[in-house]
Amino acid sequence: MEIPFKTKRMLNFGDCDISGTAYFPSYLNILNGVNEEFWLHLGFPWHKIIWEERWGTPTVHISSDFSSPSFFGEELEFEVTVQRVGRSSVTLHHEINCKGQKRWSSTQVLAASNLDEHTSIPWPDDVKEALLACIQEDKT
Numbered sequence: 134m135e136i137p138f139k140t141k142r143m144l145n146f147g148d149c150d151i152s153g154t155a156y157f158p159s160y161l162n163i164l165n166g167v168n169e170e171f172w173l174h175l176g177f178p179w180h181k182i183i184w185e186e187r188w189g190t191p192t193v194h195i196s197s198d199f200s201s202p203s204f205f206g207e208e209l210e211f212e213v214t215v216q217r218v219g220r221s222s223v224t225l226h227h228e229i230n231c232k233g234q235k236r237w238s239s240t241q242v243l244a245a246s247n248l249d250e251h252t253s254i255p256w257p258d259d260v261k262e263a264l265l266a267c268i269q270e271d272k273t
């Protein structure tokens with residue numbers, strides 16, 4: 134996986150208001166799709182960990198700053214940086230740019246959670262190792 138993880142998303146009709154300006158609830162849904170893709174590339178696809186292993190990564194904190202508007206038909210570039218790995222949490226930072234301009238950013242904390250008991254669990258060893266490798270290998 135490229136570190137930091139990068140991917141792109143086009144702003145579709147359903148992501149925007151009637152003026153064609155991106156709508157922030159859609160941004161969060163798009164961001165969740167980017168997270169899902171990040172976990173897939175990390176080696177832990179959500180359909181496997183949720184259905185086969187019964188743990189997930191619910192968001193316990195998220196904050197966002199929106200600096201410039203985005204519009205219908207634009208392609209947003211997402212960059213995901215792992216900032217911190219705790220016992221059961223990981224802090225991800227997302228930078229979202231388009232055409233060389235910063236559009237928004239978000240800092241998000243996910244916590245590994247047992248999906249039957251709804252309590253946090255320590256990261257499985259291989260997951261923690263993969264997350265820590267993202268910090269160590271990030272040269273930016």
Ligand SMILES: CC(C)(COP(=O)(O)OP(=O)(O)OC[C@H]1O[C@@H](n2cnc3c(N)ncnc32)[C@H](O)[C@@H]1OP(=O)(O)O)[C@@H](O)C(=O)NCCC(=O)NCCSC(=O)c1ccc(O)cc1
Pocket residue numbers: 183188189190191192193194218219220221222223242243244245246251252253254
């Ligand atoms: C995740 C929880 C089960 C964890 O509860 P607890 O067992 O009491 O956890 P802890 O207090 O141990 O906290 C776990 C870690 O998160 C950290 N944490 C908890 N809250 C916060 C906040 N607000 N900020 C920062 N860090 C936090 C905490 O410091 C722990 O970090 P470590 O030291 O690294 O272990 C519980 O907080 C919860 O269910 N919260 C609600 C989550 C939710 O509804 N999120 C919104 C939408 S759901 C969602 O996004 C999603 C659901 C399912 C999926 O598979 C994927 C995504």
